Amino acid sequence: MLVKNKTKQFFLGLIAVTPTIIIVNWLFPVKSALANCQVSSTAKEVIDLTNKIRTEHGLNRLKTNCKLSQAAQAHTLDMISMGEISHTGSDGSSLATRAEKAEYSYLNLGENVAQGQTSPTEVLNSWINSDGHRENILNPSFTEIGVGYEDNYWTQVFGRPR
Structure with a gap:
């Protein structure tokens, strides 16, 4: 039962954090050295x-x-x-x-x-x-x-x- 509750808490925490990460990445995109890199x-x-x-x-x-x-x-x-x-x-x-x-x-x-x-x-x-x-x-x-x-x-x- 303890493992099940910890798993449930983990997934609830993940669900709560994921939208925040998405919003932060959308508002402050990380510049990648490979972003838009096109070499002919x-x-x-x-x-x-x-x-x-x-x-x-x-x-x-x-x-x-x-x-x-x-x-x-x-x-x-x-x-x-x-x-x-x-x-x-x-x-x-x-x-x-x-x-x-x-x-x-x-x-x-x-x-x-x-x-x-x-x-x-x-x-x-x-x-x-x-x-x-x-x-x-x-x-x-x-x-x-x-x-x-x-x-x-x-x-x-x-x-x-x-």
Whole structure:
């Protein structure tokens, strides 16, 4: 009988608490690192090729970060709207500003941009054959990556979180 009463009390308590949890989650949604994270197959291929190059050089693979991916995609679309590639956004934003806007807390950041390449392999070849871009790809301090792609405009954002 005691077990039955404790079970009944447990379920009554659960019934009373569940609506509160639902209301709190509805009023104050928890931001997930994976919420609304969509990485295109093209962006994923760029990430895979980047990691292949890094492992060939004895470096750790980079983890895809949704906040960096969102920042990279937003910058890619911004470059399209400007009709040119730039590390400065149309609003004057820097990489650091864009990372902060995406709520990415970082110790270190880097960015590669490109335009005109028609495939992930072509853009990676362009970057790896350019000293500054190669330094970003092979920087051992970076642990995360986000990639944006649209209409042959490309953005890679590298980071190391706090």
